[in-house]
Amino acid sequence: MSVLAAHGLSVRFGAVAALDEVDLAVADGEFVAVVGPSGCGKSTLLRALGGMLPPSAAVSGTLSVPTLPGGGPATAWMPQRDGLLPWRRAWSNALLGARIARVPRPDAEARAAELFETFGLGGFERAWPHELSGGMRQRLALLRTCLAGRPVLLLDEPFGALDPITRRRMNEWLAGVGLATTAGTATAASTTTGQRAVVLVTHDVDEALALADRVIVLGARPGRVVLDAAAPSREKVLTALEY
Numbered sequence: 001m002s003v004l005a006a007h008g009l010s011v012r013f014g015a016v017a018a019l020d021e022v023d024l025a026v027a028d029g030e031f032v033a034v035v036g037p038s039g040c041g042k043s044t045l046l047r048a049l050g051g052m053l054p055p056s057a058a059v060s061g062t063l064s065v066p067t068l069p070g071g072g073p074a075t076a077w078m079p080q081r082d083g084l085l086p087w088r089r090a091w092s093n094a095l096l097g098a099r100i101a102r103v104p105r106p107d108a109e110a111r112a113a114e115l116f117e118t119f120g121l122g123g124f125e126r127a128w129p130h131e132l133s134g135g136m137r138q139r140l141a142l143l144r145t146c147l148a149g150r151p152v153l154l155l156d157e158p159f160g161a162l163d164p165i166t167r168r169r170m171n172e173w174l175a176g177v178g179l180a181t182t183a184g185t186a187t188a189a190s191t192t193t194g195q196r197a198v199v200l201v202t203h204d205v206d207e208a209l210a211l212a213d214r215v216i217v218l219g220a221r222p223g224r225v226v227l228d229a230a231a232p233s234r235e236k237v238l239t240a241l242e243y
């Protein structure tokens with residue numbers, strides 16, 4: 001069953017066509033990676049799925065994005081930059097998404113206490129963002145996204161700002177203890193399997209192959225789907241990227 005779908009989705013910004021007739025369906029609990037050359041519309045696709053396009057965008061096609069029983073969006077979006085508030089300590093930054101999503105505070109705090117350990121941030125609850133390493137900041141931003149209690153995570157280059165070594169470490173960490181584990185015990189909204197669906201935008205083919213169940217390749221702008229495959233080979237993805 002799909003939790004998120006786009007059919008014939010096209011997006012324009014004035015004279016610029018960012019997406020052209022994109023079809024995409026994300027199943028319950030599925031981890032989908034979207035790769036493509038710079039400027040092909042990956043972030044635009046993620047924003048469209050999260051209902052975060054600016055009013056200037058002209059959109060056609062259909063989007064099916066779930067809402068929570070209470071009416072809010074079922075998606076949590078993590079932008080390219082970590083977006084941590086410098087004047088809030090790590091703990092307070094982490095709880096921000098949950099507060100906006102109106103997750104009851106005791107539930108959010110209990111979950112945060114678990115996730116600080118899982119995300120390797122235990123002991124840093126009172127640290128200021130500037131006291132954290134780049135990898136820790138990104139983990140904190142991801143933790144905040146997870147705490148929002150939404151069943152669909154939209155992650156835009158979550159590790160893009162990191163150096164290659166830290167980035168590889170983050171990927172190993174994410175593959176090992178990451179979203180499937182943490183999502184399985186989510187306290188708020190969940191999909192029917194109790195697992196979160198994830199859409200990850202990345203430039204990095206190896207990251208996509210390591211983490212995702214399915215890889216979608218967008219061709220150069222205007223972005224359209226040139227490959228949509230479960231566990232494709234690296235060669236297949238690279239060939240599609242040359243398309």
Ligand SMILES: Nc1ncnc2c1ncn2[C@@H]1O[C@H](COP(=O)(O)OP(=O)(O)OP(=O)(O)O)[C@@H](O)[C@H]1O
Pocket residue numbers: 013016017018036037038039040041042043044045054056203221
């Ligand atoms: N708010 C906006 N106003 C005008 N044009 C925009 C806006 N957002 C995106 N675009 C344009 O849409 C196209 C696709 O941009 P988008 O950021 O989605 O690409 P991307 O694949 O995510 O790029 P990158 O990999 O470099 O982050 C680009 O030409 C960009 O300039």
